[in-house]
Every structure is written in structure tokens, then in C-alpha cells.
Amino acid sequence: MKKIFMDYASTTKVDKEVIDAILPFFSEYFGNPLSLHLFGRIVHEALDQSRKKIADLLNAKEDEIIFTAGGTESDNIAIKGAAYQNKNKRGSKGPHIITSAIEHPAVLETCKHLEKQGFKVKYLPVDKFGIIKIDDLQESISKNTFLITIMFANNEIGTIEPIKEIGKVAKENNIPFHTDAVQAIGKVPINVNKLNIDMLSISSHKIYGPKGIGALYIRKGVKLQPIVHGGGHEKGLRSSTHNMPGIVGLGKACELAKKRMEKDTKYIKNLRDKLIKNTLQVEETYLNGHPEKRLVNNAHFRFTAVEGESILLGLDEKGIATSTGSACSSMKLKASHVLTAIGLSPVESNSVIRLTLGRDNTEEEILYVSRVLPEIVEKLRQISPLWGK
Ligand SMILES: Cc1ncc(COP(=O)(O)O)c(C=O)c1O
CATH class of the missing domain: 3.90.1150.10 (Aspartate Aminotransferase, domain 1)
Structure with a gap:
């Protein structure tokens, strides 16, 4: 059949070139990238290279990328991280997030969870094609808005949101703009600077890389509180020993995505x-x-x-x-x-x-x-x- x-x-199926790149990191290069000895240093070099490959795909800088366990975790770190950083923004209406009604559960459920903790969330409606209205976004902004999080492209119906216009509004109002680009990566050219994106979530398994690894782009200057505490890896935002086969795989998948x-x-x-x-x-x-x-x-x-x-x-x-x-x-x-x-x-x-x-x-x-x-x-x-x- x-x-x-x-x-x-x-x-997606993991690309053959990605598999080839990953395999040595299970046995030959098994060191902890944070170890100071030779075994660690070799692996640290691969960690840096993967970060660079992801940054290159987004036109970002290497030190603006952190590794996560996938798209869901990237979304959680960005949204909860911004929320906890701004929890004291207690104007008359309380700290405020703007998102859309059609986000992936990784964003929607995170926002619902924050609502239970006293944060206010505006879920922007969409038109019959699934596109938000920029006027609605503008009208929803208040002095307590600390984050706009709107997906790049929808996972069900495939609609691409007006990201450039959203980024412009966010910048004019000095509000950080996060976008879940899990479905868009590798299919739409993304330049975080031209689009005024401050944070962007990606996931490896949607771009011919392995499952259980992702990344979050965080523009220099954006402040987040960690939601995972531990040894302080990834600028203290995602503690845990690096998943090197996954990281190398995601880096390679990004390199191939750019090339192809x-x-x-x-x-x-x-x-x-x-x-x-x-x-x-x-x-x-x-x-x-x-x-x-x-x-x-x-x-x-x-x-x-x-x-x-x-x-x-x-x-x-x-x-x-x-x-x-x-x-x-x-x-x-x-x-x-x-x-x-x-x-x-x-x-x-x-x-x-x-x-x-x-x-x-x-x-x-x-x-x-x-x-x-x-x-x-x-x-x-x-x-x-x-x-x-
Ligand atoms: C738009 C979007 N965001 C987030 C995710 C979650 O990504 P992950 O499976 O890497 O946690 C998905 C997965 O389907 C998705 O389509």
C-alpha cells in the first residue's frame, strides 16, 4: 500500500544531513559543553555554531538565541517570563497582554494560566480569513500593556498575520512583540530587525530536525524572569544540561532551511x-x-x-x-x-x-x-x- x-x-522527518550531523554527539563528542576540559571545549564550539546558524536564519545575533525544549517551552519562557518581569505594573487595570483568538494552545493556555494569577489578557478577534485587524490592536493597547504575542502563521488554516504592521505598532508604543513562528520558520523569510520582532519561538521538529528541541530569540535589552530555575544555563532562562544532539540537529536544520x-x-x-x-x-x-x-x-x-x-x-x-x-x-x-x-x-x-x-x-x-x-x-x-x- x-x-x-x-x-x-x-x-517532519529528520533530514539525512541532520542525522549525520547529530550522530557523533551521542558518543564521540559526549562532553558537557560547560566543562572546562577538552571534552567540554569541543562541544562548546558546536553549541556556539548552532546558535550562529539559528541567528543567521533570523538575521539576529548569536547571543540573542537561547535553546529550549521546543516551541511550547519557548512560548512559555517568553510569555510567563515577560509577565513575571512586569507583575508590578499595577495600574487601574493590572498588567496586560495582547494576543489573538487563534493562537496555538502553547500561547493560549499560557495566557489563560496568567489570567488566573491576575494578569489581564485581550484576545483579538480575527476576520473570516483568520487575520487580526491592526485597528483592534491599536485600540487594545493601554499603559499597562507589557507584551504583544501574535503568531506568525496559524498551524491549522495556514494564514499569515500582518507581522510587519504588528511590529511597527509594538515599536511605536514601546511594547515588546513576541511571535510564535513555529509554523512559519523555513517557509517565510524572517528578518527580526526589519519586522521589529523582539522575541520569536521556533521548534526543530517542524523543519526536518529532531523532536524535543527549540529556540527562543530574545532581542538584546528585553528583560524576562526565568520560569525554570537551576544551574543558570542559557542566561539563566533555561537551566538544564544542554541537549547537544538536539541542539546540533536544530542548528543544521536551520542552516538547511536557509539554503533550501x-x-x-x-x-x-x-x-x-x-x-x-x-x-x-x-x-x-x-x-x-x-x-x-x-x-x-x-x-x-x-x-x-x-x-x-x-x-x-x-x-x-x-x-x-x-x-x-x-x-x-x-x-x-x-x-x-x-x-x-x-x-x-x-x-x-x-x-x-x-x-x-x-x-x-x-x-x-x-x-x-x-x-x-x-x-x-x-x-x-x-x-x-x-x-x-
Ligand atoms: C504554532 C505552534 N506553536 C507551538 C507548537 C508547539 O511546538 P512543540 O511541539 O515544539 O512544543 C506548535 C506545534 O504544533 C505549533 O504549531
């Missing part, structure tokens, strides 16, 4: 556009997210009168791996908060399927999926009580 992976937003971004995005976008064009031939089928301002690899469809879960299972039977949303929420029955925010009803929210492409997908796979998917939808509609009503 065919085995086709079209769920690259959930994770142009070629990869062109190739993947071409496949994705074909997939969208073919799939929209099916009657009463809609594309969720913005038609142009979206990640090059994301196709997110709604099919009237069929359950996304049933389509997913049908595709799985044919060897095609897809998702109905984010991997984290796919086990839950609740309608996706992202789809609710763009105005879909609960029934509509349950009629979606997300296909996210990657480097290894082929034209032949797109043709296969374009044939199989409409067949599955048609079969399901024949037995759907909602079809034809």
Missing part, C-alpha cells in the same frame, strides 16, 4: 496549488484561511455535509496521512477555536481536513490524492443525512 505523508504541519527555502517553497507551493485547484472542483468544497496570505504548504478544506474525521479515516485507508486540525486538538471533540474564530459553525468546523505538504511530496502523490479524496467525499455524502438538504 502507498504511504503518503501530508501532515507536515504536525511534524527558495527552492523548497517554490516546489511545495506549486504542488499545493495543484492540490487546491483539483480539490475545489468537488462541489460545495471551500478553502479555509486566506487564499494568498497563507503558508505555502497548507491546504485546509471544508466539505459540506461530511465529517472531517471520516474523510481522514478514508484517506488513511488509502495510505494518505492527513489531519483535521492541530495534532494536539485532534483527540478532542470540541470544535477548533481557530475555526470558531473565523466564523464557522460547530457542524462546519467538523467538516474540515488539513493537508500540509513537505519536501518529499511528489506530483504523482498530488494526482493520487486528487483522485482519491473526491471519491471518499462522494461516498460519505451518499450516506450523509445532511447532504442535499
